[in-house]
Amino acid sequence: xxERQALAAFAALGQEHRLRVVRALVTAGxxxxxxxxxxxxxxxxxxxxxxxxxELSHAGLIxxxxxxxxxxxxxxxxxxxxxxxxxxxxxCQGHPEVCAPAVAALAACDCTTGDTLHA
Amino acid sequence: xxERQALAAFAALGQEHRLRVVRALVTAGxxxxxxxxxxxxxxxxxxxxxxxxxELSHAGLIxxxxxxxxxxxxxxxxxxxxxxxxxxxxxCQGHPEVCAPAVAALAACDCTTGDTLHA
DNA sequence: TCTACGTTTCAACGAGAGTTGATATATAGG
DNA sequence: CCTATATATCAACTCTCGTTGAAACGTAGA
Numbered sequence: 001x002x003e004r005q006a007l008a009a010f011a012a013l014g015q016e017h018r019l020r021v022v023r024a025l026v027t028a029g030x031x032x033x034x035x036x037x038x039x040x041x042x043x044x045x046x047x048x049x050x051x052x053x054x055e056l057s058h059a060g061l062i063x064x065x066x067x068x069x070x071x072x073x074x075x076x077x078x079x080x081x082x083x084x085x086x087x088x089x090x091x092c093q094g095h096p097e098v099c100a101p102a103v104a105a106l107a108a109c110d111c112t113t114g115d116t117l118h119a
Numbered sequence: 120x121x122e123r124q125a126l127a128a129f130a131a132l133g134q135e136h137r138l139r140v141v142r143a144l145v146t147a148g149x150x151x152x153x154x155x156x157x158x159x160x161x162x163x164x165x166x167x168x169x170x171x172x173x174e175l176s177h178a179g180l181i182x183x184x185x186x187x188x189x190x191x192x193x194x195x196x197x198x199x200x201x202x203x204x205x206x207x208x209x210x211c212q213g214h215p216e217v218c219a220p221a222v223a224a225l226a227a228c229d230c231t232t233g234d235t236l237h238a
Numbered sequence: 239t240c241t242a243c244g245t246t247t248c249a250a251c252g253a254g255a256g257t258t259g260a261t262a263t264a265t266a267g268g
Numbered sequence: 269c270c271t272a273t274a275t276a277t278c279a280a281c282t283c284t285c286g287t288t289g290a291a292a293c294g295t296a297g298a
Contacts, residue, residue: 007138014130015286019122035245048287050246069244069295084203134256154275167257169276188265188274 001082005060009083012059017044018052022061025075032074034067120201124179128202131178136163137171141180144194151193153186 001009013019020042025032033041039049053073056062060079065072120128132138139161144151152160158168172192175181179198184191 003138003142007133007135010129010138011133014126014133016126017286019126019129023122036243045288046245047247047289051286054246066245066295071245080206084206087199087203136256155273164258165275166259166277170256173276185264185275190275 001086006083006086008059009061009079012056012061015052017042017049018056021049021052021056021073022075022080025062025073026077026080028074030074032065032072034070034072036070038073120205125202125205127178128180128198131175131180134171136161136168137175140168140171140175140192141194141199144181144192145196145199147193149193151184151191153189153191155189157192 013022021038024038024041035049035053036046038053039046042049044052053062053064057064057073060082061076062073062079063076064074132141140157143157143160154168154172155165157172158165161168163171172181172183176183176192179201180195181192181198182195183193
């Protein structure tokens with residue numbers, strides 16, 4: 001992930017409705033949510049949501065697939081992972097000792113066991 | 120870190136000049152950089168940079184201290200760490216298995232040895 | 239084919255972000 | 269005290285972003 005991609009991703013997440021959409025999709029898991037359900041969840045008009053979904057998709061944070069009349073959106077976990085790694089990679093430049101605590105905190109969140117991180 | 124703080128942080132990072140400032144400060148380490156040096160580094164006019172620095176500071180991503188005539192800015196590693204943890208915590212909700220690869224990738228970046236992460 | 243449903247696109251509007259130039263504040267030296 | 273340097277603040281402008289309503293598209297069932 002280069003700076004341009006990271007910039008688009010951060011800008012996409014720096015908007016209330018879009019951040020809520022991403023969180024909802026991340027929580028929903030790989031099955032994702034239909035656009036209509038998502039609209040109700042984040043309380044945004046359908047046409048407006050469509051605008052935000054396009055932006056999130058363009059930023060590589062979500063993906064979509066059609067299922068009958070519905071369009072199902074789901075989180076692009078790879079994109080989110082890349083974004084986290086982009087932040088951490090920068091953090092490691094020059095003075096790696098300063099971000100070691102962050103890595104330690106993340107390691108404490110053992111995702112394979114389903115434990116959640118309480119920061 | 121709650122949603123409001125994360126929103127402010129993402130919005131702050133979703134701007135070209137501000138993202139460059141943060142990266143420069145993160146790379147510079149705890150010693151930080153003077154406002155004037157930062158202005159040259161990111162090629163932004165001083166008064167304009169001051170505006171962005173205030174926003175980054177308000178988002179909890181950087182800190183400042185005065186040293187003589189200069190004001191030295193440095194990265195708020197805690198704030199950045201919180202942001203990463205905010206993303207990962209959400210990722211762990213509901214379907215933890217999907218973000219396990221991200222955690223594994225971060226664990227491979229052993230910051231205590233100075234290794235950088237090549238994503 | 240016609241209708242209903244779900245979603246997307248488009249143009250227009252209003253609000254807010256980012257930039258610029260001029261001005262103000264704070265510190266150090268002569 | 270006066271000047272120079274470094275940074276911050278302010279008002280004004282421009283431009284982009286987010287929202288809205290109307291219309292179009294695409295799909296499924298009668």
